Amino acid sequence: MNKYEILINALKVVHVQFDQGLTDKEIEQIENTYGIQFPKSLREMYQIALPISGSFYNWRDFxxxxxxxxxxxxxxxxxxxxxxxxxxxxxxxxxxxxxxxxxxxxxx
Structure with missing residues (x-):
């Protein structure tokens, strides 16, 4: 189990819900829309699973x-x-x- 899976599982224990990870195309669209660049570690985690509950941003909603x-x-x-x-x-x-x-x- 990698460090992201450990983090994701820990967040699931406190009832954070996840959606499928972002694709390269989705990340590119997000970064272009907001004029940002995700740090490597956040990008890697978001490509495994995307948190969608609570106060997490809905990156797929344009x-x-x-x-x-x-x-x-x-x-x-x-x-x-x-x-x-x-x-x-x-x-x-x-x-x-x-x-x-x-x-x-x-x-x-």
Whole structure:
């Protein structure tokens, strides 16, 4: 049993439901749609079995509302940092020169 099967079985014990794994074509479509690239380990696991219950993303649903929901969740960390830059005057000197506005901060 490989490490992914062990993880999948552990998740099944806590009632996570799974669907068949994603194909290479499905992963390519997801990555292109969201402008992301799955880490190798997540890609490998998702190709074995795809979690579909609870708060897991429904990667196979390409309806506009689902895409907007997933994109919002993917953008959440960046939006949080940008909020802190603008509202809390947060800037780490290791990032270089502090931007003058939010649009400039997005490109830094």
């Amino acid at each position: 309806h506009e509302n689902n895409i907007r929901n997933i994109q919002g969740m993917l953008n959440w960390p960046l939006e949080g940092v940008l909020f802190d830059i603008v509202e809390n005057d947060f800037w780490d000197n290791n990032w270089g020169e502090k931007p003058i506005d939010l649009l400039d901060a997005k490109h830094k």
